[in-house]
Amino acid sequence: MRKLCLLLLLLGCMASLHAEDGYRLWLRYERISDAALLQAYRNSIAGIYVAGNSPALQVALQELQQALPALLDKKIPVLQQAQGASLVAGTLQELGTIAKDIPASALQQAGTEGFCIFTVSAPAKRTVITANTPVGVLYGVFHFLRLLQTHEPIRQLSVISAPRLRYRLLDHWDNLNRTVERGYAGFSIWDWHKLPGYIDQRYKDYARANAAIGINGTVLNNVNANALSLSKAYLEKTAALANVFRPYGIRVYLSARFSAPMEAGGLKTADPLDPGVQQWWKDKLKEIYSYIPDFGGFLVKANSEGQPGPQNYGRTHADGANMLADALAPYKGIVMWRAFVYDAKADQDRFKQAYEEFKPLDGQFRENVAVQVKNGPIDFQPREPFHPLFGAMPQTPLMMEFQLTQEYLGFATHLVYLPGFFREVLDADTYEKGRGSTVAKVIDGTLEGHAFSGMAGVANIGNDRNWTGHPFGQANWYALGRMAWDPRLRSEKIADEWLRQTFSNDPHFVNPVKKMMLASHETLVNYMTPLGLHHIMGYSHHYGPAPWYDKAPRADWNPVYFHRADRNGIGFDRTPSGSNALGQYTPEARRQWENLRDCPDEFLLWFHHVPWTHTLHSGRTLWNEMCYRYQSGVQGVQQMLNTWDSVVRYVDEERAEQVKMLLNIQLQEASWWRDACLSYFQTFSGMPLPPGIPAPAHTLEYYQSLTFPYAPH
Ligand code: BDP
Numbered sequence: 001m002r003k004l005c006l007l008l009l010l011l012g013c014m015a016s017l018h019a020e021d022g023y024r025l026w027l028r029y030e031r032i033s034d035a036a037l038l039q040a041y042r043n044s045i046a047g048i049y050v051a052g053n054s055p056a057l058q059v060a061l062q063e064l065q066q067a068l069p070a071l072l073d074k075k076i077p078v079l080q081q082a083q084g085a086s087l088v089a090g091t092l093q094e095l096g097t098i099a100k101d102i103p104a105s106a107l108q109q110a111g112t113e114g115f116c117i118f119t120v121s122a123p124a125k126r127t128v129i130t131a132n133t134p135v136g137v138l139y140g141v142f143h144f145l146r147l148l149q150t151h152e153p154i155r156q157l158s159v160i161s162a163p164r165l166r167y168r169l170l171d172h173w174d175n176l177n178r179t180v181e182r183g184y185a186g187f188s189i190w191d192w193h194k195l196p197g198y199i200d201q202r203y204k205d206y207a208r209a210n211a212a213i214g215i216n217g218t219v220l221n222n223v224n225a226n227a228l229s230l231s232k233a234y235l236e237k238t239a240a241l242a243n244v245f246r247p248y249g250i251r252v253y254l255s256a257r258f259s260a261p262m263e264a265g266g267l268k269t270a271d272p273l274d275p276g277v278q279q280w281w282k283d284k285l286k287e288i289y290s291y292i293p294d295f296g297g298f299l300v301k302a303n304s305e306g307q308p309g310p311q312n313y314g315r316t317h318a319d320g321a322n323m324l325a326d327a328l329a330p331y332k333g334i335v336m337w338r339a340f341v342y343d344a345k346a347d348q349d350r351f352k353q354a355y356e357e358f359k360p361l362d363g364q365f366r367e368n369v370a371v372q373v374k375n376g377p378i379d380f381q382p383r384e385p386f387h388p389l390f391g392a393m394p395q396t397p398l399m400m401e402f403q404l405t406q407e408y409l410g411f412a413t414h415l416v417y418l419p420g421f422f423r424e425v426l427d428a429d430t431y432e433k434g435r436g437s438t439v440a441k442v443i444d445g446t447l448e449g450h451a452f453s454g455m456a457g458v459a460n461i462g463n464d465r466n467w468t469g470h471p472f473g474q475a476n477w478y479a480l481g482r483m484a485w486d487p488r489l490r491s492e493k494i495a496d497e498w499l500r501q502t503f504s505n506d507p508h509f510v511n512p513v514k515k516m517m518l519a520s521h522e523t524l525v526n527y528m529t530p531l532g533l534h535h536i537m538g539y540s541h542h543y544g545p546a547p548w549y550d551k552a553p554r555a556d557w558n559p560v561y562f563h564r565a566d567r568n569g570i571g572f573d574r575t576p577s578g579s580n581a582l583g584q585y586t587p588e589a590r591r592q593w594e595n596l597r598d599c600p601d602e603f604l605l606w607f608h609h610v611p612w613t614h615t616l617h618s619g620r621t622l623w624n625e626m627c628y629r630y631q632s633g634v635q636g637v638q639q640m641l642n643t644w645d646s647v648v649r650y651v652d653e654e655r656a657e658q659v660k661m662l663l664n665i666q667l668q669e670a671s672w673w674r675d676a677c678l679s680y681f682q683t684f685s686g687m688p689l690p691p692g693i694p695a696p697a698h699t700l701e702y703y704q705s706l707t708f709p710y711a712p713h
Helices: 001-019 034-043 055-072 092-099 104-110 134-149 201-214 232-248 273-292 317-331 348-360 420-429 439-443 473-485 491-502 506-527 559-563 587-594 601-605 622-650 655-686 701-707
Strands: 048-050 086-093 115-120 125-131 160-161 166-171 217-220 251-255 297-300 334-338 369-373 397-401 453-458
Touching: 001 086, 034 055, 048 055, 048 217, 055 086, 055 134, 055 232, 086 092, 092 125, 092 251, 104 115, 104 125, 104 160, 104 369, 115 134, 125 134, 134 160, 134 201, 134 491, 166 473, 201 232, 201 473, 232 251, 232 273, 273 317, 317 334, 317 348, 317 369, 369 453, 397 420, 397 439, 420 473, 420 491, 420 506, 453 473, 473 491, 491 506, 506 622, 506 655, 587 601, 622 655, 655 701
Parallel strands: 048 086, 086 125, 166 217, 166 453, 217 251, 251 297, 297 334, 334 369, 369 397, 397 453
Antiparallel strands: 115 125, 115 160
């Protein structure tokens, strides 16, 4: 008997050691570790009652049934009536008098997707989660569970929360063959071949995880789209996914290939002003809505990087977007038309092209169109100034596009927490309507009074067991949802929430790791692209440093086009003496960057060609500062490793080891970036490495000879 007990105990321990594979994301629902808190929660939550039976409320109840017994380590009865229930959830309509103490103004503030959580005392003391709609209640339930998972007090709650953005989306760059463009966490989670018959449990867990952070839409396929996605067979597959996501308040969207009328419909043209083409899209949408009655709409990449678009027919982006918008309007569908465009004429400065093409179209788009703009003008670089279109198209809703998948930030091997950078962009002042016209206010619609507002994140999700490859990649997915709900949220608060739910509430763990996360972006910028360097990565796959590369077929695919290093200095002159891209910003916004003397070091080489001997704010020459930045980036990663070593005892073995291995790779790659970039730039500066900067491990020729034919891309 004793032996059996020991064996069971051992097996139990082994199971728990291996149980943490990261699959559960922020929905782990671990038993509350603090005894006093556990008791307090148990006292407050004795029985639950969920009023109503709509699909969103059913999944809300399921979530409570899964979470509460696990968190509280106790059976929690589900009651058929409010009497005796200390936790009650339902729409205002369904709760009736139970919610009578919740102020009408609170419900008004909550709007269609928001919620209220109040502790009421009559007729009995209980927590009431309510909203105007079932999905609002679901969001409220997830919020309540977050409070428990992050060990917040729940005795006297009066929470009112409503999303500030209407469209909160993930954009999957997933292909139909399950490869993922710039995806580093395995293959696509959409198993198109087995759909619609086989519904993977992952789809449901994906929906749960997203609903928990307020994501309400998902674009399933790559922006470099395949017209096949719009065929009957694939619409049936998409409909099956939509059915899984619907109860969670998540709509599906598709990337539409502009030339689909030709490829899928056999027409001779895709000209948006051609009546036959217009009819084709109308018929196609009728078909789509017959499968998916709440289909969200289209995301379109047109006339960019070889994708077809209205310009092929001498039409504008507005002509193209409006044609699709008209076909979607009867169903209340939307068009998200991307501003990431560049073509052959971008040679002078690619920075400027999106603004030049889109700004003149302001005011010409239909009401159900938003222009979706990447955070910066070039392309998801480790740091970019905000895109000059923000603040330049007052009559057009602009959606934010952030990239979660780390195409230019070390793939899923590097730990980099992005919200600090997102904050930098959101807090940037466009001065469109004077001081305080931040990018956040542009995208939440408040600056210009647009009801249409949104944020999208290019997803970092794949079929890796832990979804994002790097365990810390989950934090960026989490943050996207939270920041789309409220673009004012601080990155420190988001990291705190995420760590507590994903790892542990122990302050000995949370505090140092949070610090490490918050510093990680600057660290990465330092070892990859300090001082405003950009686009100096390996050609095509974008892996590793290749600032020397000059063989790409287009000038602006070459790193040398962007850094412009020579004997005199380095950097892209975007002042009036150069490309004058700065002229695209309002005078107040451009003032921070236009003078070499007071341009912040972070953006220096974005806007100026700077002599190697120029003295920076630190008092060092540009060359020396560049060396120090690269070195401090490498040291930053070493510090991350030290921090991780000091907290591993608070982490399960599996994730502790994974993160450690990844940090070790990151350290090697950071050193590689430093050594390769400094060796190369030194050929121009002709200056010695300052004291404290180690000599590169290899020759420049060695770094230049490295090739990575199978790097993921
Ligand atoms: C670039 C990627 C490319 C994407 C493109 C886009 O390298 O794979 O297709 O962005 O956003 O960064 O359309």
